Amino acid sequence: xxxxxxxxxxxxxxxxxxxxxxxxxxxxxxxxxxxxxxxxxxxxxxxxxxxxxxxxxxxxxxxxxxxxxxxxxxxxxxxxxxxxxxxxxxxxxxxxxxxxxxxxxxxxxxxxxxxxxxxxxxxxxxxxxxxxxxxxxxxxxxxxxxxxxxxxxxxxxxxxxxxxxxxxxxxxxxxxxxxxxxxxxxxxxxxxxxxxxxxxxxxxxxxxxxxxxxxxxxxxxxxxxxxxxxxxxxxxxxxxxxxxxxxxxxxxxxxxxxxxxxxxxxxxxxxxxxxxxxxxxxxxxxxxxxxxxxxxxxxxxxxxxxxxxxxxxxxxxxxxxxxxxxxxxxxxxxxxxxxxxxxxxxxxxxxxxxxxxxxxxxxxxxxxxxxxxxxxxxxxxxxxxxxxxxxxxxxxxx
Numbered sequence: 348x349x350x351x352x353x354x355x356x357x358x359x360x361x362x363x364x365x366x367x368x369x370x371x372x373x374x375x376x377x378x379x380x381x382x383x384x385x386x387x388x389x390x391x392x393x394x395x396x397x398x399x400x401x402x403x404x405x406x407x408x409x410x411x412x413x414x415x416x417x418x419x420x421x422x423x424x425x426x427x428x429x430x431x432x433x434x435x436x437x438x439x440x441x442x443x444x445x446x447x448x449x450x451x452x453x454x455x456x457x458x459x460x461x462x463x464x465x466x467x468x469x470x471x472x473x474x475x476x477x478x479x480x481x482x483x484x485x486x487x488x489x490x491x492x493x494x495x496x497x498x499x500x501x502x503x504x505x506x507x508x509x510x511x512x513x514x515x516x517x518x519x520x521x522x523x524x525x526x527x528x529x530x531x532x533x534x535x536x537x538x539x540x541x542x543x544x545x546x547x548x549x550x551x552x553x554x555x556x557x558x559x560x561x562x563x564x565x566x567x568x569x570x571x572x573x574x575x576x577x578x579x580x581x582x583x584x585x586x587x588x589x590x591x592x593x594x595x596x597x598x599x600x601x602x603x604x605x606x607x608x609x610x611x612x613x614x615x616x617x618x619x620x621x622x623x624x625x626x627x628x629x630x631x632x633x634x635x636x637x638x639x640x641x642x643x644x645x646x647x648x649x650x651x652x653x654x655x656x657x658x659x660x661x662x663x664x665x666x667x668x669x670x671x672x673x674x675x676x677x678x679x680x681x682x683x684x685x686x687x688x689x690x691x692x693x694x695x696x697x698x699x700x701x702x703x704x705x706x707x708x709x710x711x712x713x714x715x716x717x718x719x720x721x722x723x724x725x726x727x728x729x730x731x732x733x734x735x736x737x738x739x740x741x742x743x744x745x
Contacts, residue, residue: 372407374463375400375735376456376480378470379412379434380441383419385602385628387570388655389487392523392547393470394425399548399728401432406732413460413475415439435460442501445473449505452476466735472510474517481742483735484513485521488652488673489530490574497573497606511535518745519738521545521731523653524674541741543734547655548724553662556638557716560664565698566641568600568629568656569648571607576647576670576688581613581623583694588618595642595702596622600629638663643701643708646670647688654678658722661715666708668697682715 377397382390401410410432414421417440426434437459447453455478456467468483469475475482491498491506498506514520514535520542522528528542565584569575577599587594603611603625614623629637644660644667651673658678660667667683669675676685684697701708 372409373465373732373735373739374409374411375466375468376411376413376435376460376464376475377468378475379414379421380416381470382425383414383416383421386631387602387628388653389470389485391655392485392487394428395548395724396545396727396731397432398429399724400731402430403725403728406728408732408735409433411435411460411462411464413437413456415441415444415459417441435462445501445505448476449473449501449509456480466738468521468735472506473513481518481735481738482516483519483521483738484517486510486514486527486531486652487523488527488650489534490650490652492534494574499604517541518741519543519734521734523547524677526674526677527652543730543737545727545730545734546722547653547658548727549662549719549722550659552635553659553719556635557662557664560639560641562642562665563640564595564637564642565597565702566600566637566644566660566665567598567646568634568637568644568659569646570601571599571603571610571625573606574649575601576649577607577610579688579691579694580645580647581610581619582691583698584623585618586691586695587699588622592699592703594622596624598637598640599623599625600633600637601626602628634659638665641665643668643698645694645698646675647686647694648673648675649688651675657683658719661712662719662722664712664716666701666711667715668694668701679715680718682718683711 379393382394386394397410397412400408412432412434414436417438421434455476457463457478464480466483467475467477467480470485472484472486474484491502495503495507514537522542522544523546531537531542571577584597611625613619644665646654646657646669648670649672654675657667657669661682667679669679669683670688671685672688686693686697
């Protein structure tokens, strides 16, 4: 069954929320903490959806972004992009606040933020406690259930044991893909009418990059962690080098976790030395340059809740080779080559075809740009507004 919204022709909001259909504005708090330091996939989603909701005047939503850190503050550039959104910035250590929220359900957000909201939207699978607001959570994937050892800090400590309880308590669950929605229904037993699909949008700068591309490199973007399957990518690239054909450099963009040490060691030795380079965490300006220089994007992940680099690459006119696992087939569709993540020869062959068959690569790039045309952050904001409305009705019915 496809993930879909509960169908309600006319929504009537409870008086205690202070809003009515077509009436007053909805007050929404969005947990901005994943975007505060490094905007990887989840952080980029939070930043862009908050900005889209704030600038979309017709949605009648007053957006407040919430940040909590002892030392990190909202960047001025990010603050400008958030436009009319308000910001609540408290100096409470994230670990301390999460321990209280996840384990004790305290303190309520109204006490922390010193104001009231109609909807409180957590950026992760565990709800933010509230005395009155409708509670919305985001679940990008359930990888932490199967491989908790691949996670760190609060995710390892809290998510596997608490996600079912929080999902059952949430008024609405936001997912980026049908794949994640199916997993939530199957693994957590949540009914489809409490799951809302909200796909990420293509970046505003995509057309500018597509028109000024100078393709040179094979590019990977993402955190270097076990589920990204970098070892198979390096094995496939090694086989291309051993075959003696000219092969572009392989560029790995993304923060390296402790589990990436073995992969990084391989880059210092033949045959990969001098052919593969690791950039570390990629800031936005670097990301634009990577797409401008990309011959193709490769993403051999064992699991993905969405795969934002695939969407960005296709929007920029970059052909993609992606794994057959997780949501990646759903995102790429027929626009790219799909390869089993454990098939080293298959990866080598797919990369070689994209490099040597220019008409095929051009057709894949054109198909990708066409595929993402309807994936915009404004569309995502409209879908999220509808999810918030359903959350309000669900809250009243509890």
